[in-house]
Amino acid sequence: MADEFIKGFTLFTLGGLGWLTFGGWYRTPSYYDIVQLVNPAEGVNTAYGEIGLIAGDASFWLMILGALTFWVFIPLSRQLRDMLDEDAETAN
Template sequence: MADEFMKGFALFAIGGLGWITFGGWYRTPSYYEVVQLVNPAEGVNTAYGEIGLLAGDMFFWLMILGMLTFWVLIPVSRQLRASLNDDDAAAN
C-alpha cells in the first residue's frame, strides 16, 4: 500500500507543480489579484501559448486523476477482487 501512496503522491506533486507553473505564466494577469490560477487565459494568440494552456490543463488532470487512481481506484479494485475470490472459495 505504501508504494501506491507514493506513486499517487508523486503524480499529485508533479501535476500540481506543472499546473501552478503554467497557470502562473498564462492565467495570472497580476499577482495582486485574489483569483489567480483559475482566471480565463487572456492574450494568448500564439501556438506556444495554446500549447502552454493545454499543458496546464493536462497537468491539472494528471494531478487529480493520478491521485484518485492510486489512492482510491487501485485499492478498491484489490479489495473487490479479494472479496470476490473469498466468495468463490466459500462456494466451493
C-alpha cells in the same frame, strides 16, 4: 500499499507543480489579483501559448486523476477482487 501511495503522491505533486507553473504564466494577469490560477487565459496568440494552456489543463487533470487512481481506484479494485475470491472459495 506504500508503493501506491508514493505513485499517487508523485503524480499529485508533478501535476500540481505543472498546474501552478502554467497557471502562473498564462492565467495570472497580476500578482495582486485575488483570483489567480483559475482566470480565463488572456492574450495567448501564439502556438506556444496554446500548448502551454493545454499542458496546464493536462497537469491539473494528471494531479486529480493520478492521485485518485492510485489512492482510491487501485486499492478498491484489490479489495473487491479479494472479496470476490473469498466468496468463490466459500462457494466451493
